[in-house]
């Protein structure tokens with residue numbers, strides 16, 4: 057593995073994660089030692105976005121330190137300017153070649169010209185939205201909104217998929233799990249010391265250490281079901297939202 061955005065194996069394995077894997081194997085699933093490898097199917101331990109037991113992220117990787125192994129790297133990357141409070145309105149084109157970005161900042165619009173390339177990375181919703189606002193997308197649909205068509209491309213803005221999330225909860229009175237009982241809190245004190253000492257133990261866990269992927273039908277080419285074994289009682293993520301609404305809604 058190389059590159060500044062670190063993906064690591066977990067440093068400490070919770071006994072319940074181990075038991076989950078054993079139970080899944082007993083139920084007929086295969087162990088997968090690397091979900092990011094050739095095959096996703098099976099049960100095993102997730103890798104985490106961590107460096108030496110600490111949560112890692114793109115800001116730490118690319119803005120603050122460049123490369124964690126290079127302690128002399130003091131921070132700023134040459135050639136990088138981060139403009140906060142700025143909204144991209146559209147990508148600008150000359151013919152079919154992207155040449156810059158139209159932005160608005162403090163209520164003032166201006167164009168930024170690209171010397172080499174424009175990378176559009178605005179997330180699942182805004183990437184297609186920006187493409188369409190720039191004239192790249194289904195032509196007839198863009199014309200409905202008066203957007204000049206740069207490239208008539210079917211599929212942009214289509215196929216957003218959501219997933220169903222089913223939570224099965226079981227209360228287990230064990231201090232190896234994460235909870236708010238007096239026993240759990242007492243357990244956390246030495247765990248906190250351990251984490252401070254060598255970035256291991258319960259505080260280095262992502263709390264979803266183990267899981268798996270399976271196919272609901274052998275005819276499917278890829279797994280379509282994912283398990284996440286969580287070491288704490290998970291809230292139900294707003295699934296009882298409707299109950300708070302007045303009757304009839």
Ligand SMILES: Cc1cc2nc3c(=O)[nH]c(=O)nc-3n(C[C@H](O)[C@H](O)[C@H](O)COP(=O)(O)OP(=O)(O)OC[C@H]3O[C@@H](n4cnc5c(N)ncnc54)[C@H](O)[C@@H]3O)c2cc1C
Pocket residue numbers: 142143144145177178179180182183186
């Ligand atoms: C609740 C939740 C939990 C998740 N948990 C995990 C996890 O545990 N592990 C994992 O690997 N992934 C997880 N993911 C998925 C992960 O967060 C995404 O896959 C990842 O963030 C996508 O990165 P991105 O850079 O493509 O887009 P984003 O992270 O969405 O970044 C897009 C950026 O573009 C900016 N932007 C959008 N439009 C404009 C505009 N017009 N002008 C200027 N800026 C704009 C947005 O403000 C945003 O900062 C989770 C996602 C969610 C929602």
